[in-house]
Amino acid sequence: MSEKKRFVLASRPDGMPTRENFELKTEELEAPKDGEITVETLYLSVDPYMRGRMNDTKSYAKPYEIGGTFGGGAVGRVIESRHASHKEGDIVQGGWGWQTHAAVNGDHVVPVDPDLAPVQSSIGALGMPGLTAYFGLLDIGQPKEGETVVVSGAGGAVGMIVGQIAKIKGARVVGISGSEEKNRYLSEELGFDAVVNYKTESLGEALERACPDGVDVYFDNVGGEVSDAVFLLLNSNARIPLCGQISQYNVSDPEPGPRFLPLLLTRTALVKGFLVGQYQQRFGEAIPEMAGWMREGKLKYRENIIEGFDNAPEAFFGLFTGENLGKQLVKV
Amino acid sequence: MSEKKRFVLASRPDGMPTRENFELKTEELEAPKDGEITVETLYLSVDPYMRGRMNDTKSYAKPYEIGGTFGGGAVGRVIESRHASHKEGDIVQGGWGWQTHAAVNGDHVVPVDPDLAPVQSSIGALGMPGLTAYFGLLDIGQPKEGETVVVSGAGGAVGMIVGQIAKIKGARVVGISGSEEKNRYLSEELGFDAVVNYKTESLGEALERACPDGVDVYFDNVGGEVSDAVFLLLNSNARIPLCGQISQYNVSDPEPGPRFLPLLLTRTALVKGFLVGQYQQRFGEAIPEMAGWMREGKLKYRENIIEGFDNAPEAFFGLFTGENLGKQLVKV
Structure with a gap:
């Protein structure tokens, strides 16, 4: 069995978050249970809303728990499947957060067509x-x-x-x-x-x-x-x-x-x-329309890709100093 | 020909308005032109929004002009008519402002049925x-x-x-x-x-x-x-x-x-x-429904009536000190 890395929330920030608020853990990679798949993360999403979830205040989203995985969108490759809809090698997108690998419920991920657009657009322009x-x-x-x-x-x-x-x-x-x-x-x-x-x-x-x-x-x-x-x-x-x-x-x-x-x-x-x-019921109308605009060259997008899983917190800090042009991603 | 009184805006207030911002003018009552009616005012409406119109700032309503009649809703009796739809003795509601009498365009007033409710409710609960x-x-x-x-x-x-x-x-x-x-x-x-x-x-x-x-x-x-x-x-x-x-x-x-x-x-x-x-097109659905609630005793209203045309500014000042319970009116 191989290892995985994940970031957990070590403490809640007061003001600008710092590296001390994050803890990088190395653990044994869990085997998928029945109905689960194991994914190897390709890209992590890094978004401003995550700052809100680091606080313990009344908001639309539940606060991250201290010691829990830092949540958020990710896209990855299935490396082991115990779910009927997903097979090894498939690309999927889901909310397993800042982990290099994860065993996740196969019902909670969305298949990504790698021929439609670069896979990371599923957590960016088309996500x-x-x-x-x-x-x-x-x-x-x-x-x-x-x-x-x-x-x-x-x-x-x-x-x-x-x-x-x-x-x-x-x-x-x-x-x-x-x-x-x-x-x-x-x-x-x-x-x-x-x-x-x-x-x-x-x-x-x-x-x-x-x-x-x-x-x-x-x-x-x-x-x-x-x-x-x-x-x-x-x-x-x-x-x-x-x-x-x-x-x-x-x-x-x-x-x-x-x-x-x-x-x-x-x-x-x-x-x-x-x-x-709040618009989940209407995603199905939006994605094809936006993909059409992209094909026509009317809708362009940029990504700011930081390499290396361990640099995810720094990618996050960059959101608040205005450094990122376009969607902030971490390539694992 | 008899006389009329009206309030004009003498100056724009800085902060709380005072009596100095108003001038009470006594003038000869104008005769109605073709298409006009002359009304004798029964009640003046006194409303918070009028304060905004005393300022010369960008807003939804045009500012009152210095020297112009202090505008607003009123209800009155037709005392002379040169308009086919209105006859002497009719009760009408319109926006002729703080005047004891006025010659106004007969197309710009709305008939009031005195049997439906006290006439002043046309500028209050049903207005x-x-x-x-x-x-x-x-x-x-x-x-x-x-x-x-x-x-x-x-x-x-x-x-x-x-x-x-x-x-x-x-x-x-x-x-x-x-x-x-x-x-x-x-x-x-x-x-x-x-x-x-x-x-x-x-x-x-x-x-x-x-x-x-x-x-x-x-x-x-x-x-x-x-x-x-x-x-x-x-x-x-x-x-x-x-x-x-x-x-x-x-x-x-x-x-x-x-x-x-x-x-x-x-x-x-x-x-x-x-x-x-902004809802003018839908007034016709609202008024009967509210009148129905009133008849059923589910919708009550109160008026705070100050007697005497000359006291209109004081009635207005009372809005800002929280003195009025219910709709503030002046009985002329």
Whole structure:
């Protein structure tokens, strides 16, 4: 029997997580029980929402347990199967988290067709981040032709897909990120109409220049002062899909901010927090449509792949310093 | 020809409005032109939204003009008609504002049936405030049986109807006001399940006691610290119809408050600012249903009537000190 490695949550962070919050364990690889398969992980997903699960607070997702495997999406190859639907060599995607190998219930994984797209897109553009962009933008944001759509965290896995789908729908798209490299990619490769760098520009002025007709849809991945500035430009009947608040995830004592409710009232705006899981019944309509856009070259994606299982925590930390362009993955 | 009196906006307030912001003018009553009617005002409507229109800021409603009549709803008797649909003695409701008499376009007023209900209910429970409660609660709030509905400004014209419709829909209803008299009325006469006095009680503790199962719908008329406290108790998928923000209307330099977006995200909550005018196409379904509830004794309403046209500004000021129980009217 061979060995496996996995990361467990060693302690809960106060503020920015550090390596001390993670423990790397080496253990004997368990044999699959009846109905289970053993997978060898190819790619780990690294996502901002994981920061929330490290806290022990009321939220949509249950907190990670101390000593438990660090959870999340992964894609891997079946190396042993005791489940009728999966055979050795199959590629599957599931939520077994940060482990090099795992014995998992065969009913809880989804087959991945390696001929359709690179296998890791099943946890990226055609997986959770892509579906998050699709449903948040189209179901809540509902951009119309000629409207202005602003997306924060525009260079991230979700943000860059939001902007491209908004372009497909005929909107004017403005991306906000904290990096010139990201903004250059958004403008030059993805066709964003304007970009704003919240780290180097005066945010309010830059946004006013980028949004001369105000803001109709604000897809928010970031929150904090970035959102404060966008809110001032909201048009009547603006829609704000609330997807993430990465600027606030590592803040132990949140600073107060401007009160938004009077503004949301006078602009008769809508704010809606959502989870991609709420749209599970409709994934089957979204994935083929997005795959079609990809084939037509209208929907591109980028991955930021860090090599080596042991570097997963560092890949995670990079999300909060704005280093990753596109979907953050770890290649095991 | 007789005389008329009207209030015009003399200056824009900075903070709480004062008598100096109003000028009472006495003028000759104009004769109706072709297509117009002359009305003698019976009741003036006095509403919180008017405070917003006194400012010169971007909002859903155009600001009042300096020197222009103070606008708003009114109900009156036709004393002269040059319009085919209206005859002398008819009761009509319209937006001619704070005037004792006015010549108005006969197409812009709505006939009132004095046998259906007291005529002033056409600008109260069966008018703008009642319709605001109806659509905000049912279209945005969508309370389900057994859910907890919290309403701020519960003793006002909108709030007391919100609570009663929520009871009709089988919800548990919690009202927040700043007066023992209002709260006693809400509990004893209108059947609210719990009441909280934000002026005399520790708001957070009192709300936790009143909402042991959290908050599913928060109908907000008030904003500020009252809303800060309610937000902390929101359940997953909570809905927040944003109707008013009366605590903030007279604040020249808004204090910052807690940042809400992370909380709205983790609770996957909805916030929607709305205007009753957005539902105009559906008024015809709402009014008969509400009139039916009134006949069945399920929907009661109260009016706070101040006598004397000249006292209209004082009636208006009373909205901001929490003095009015129910719909604030001036009897001319």
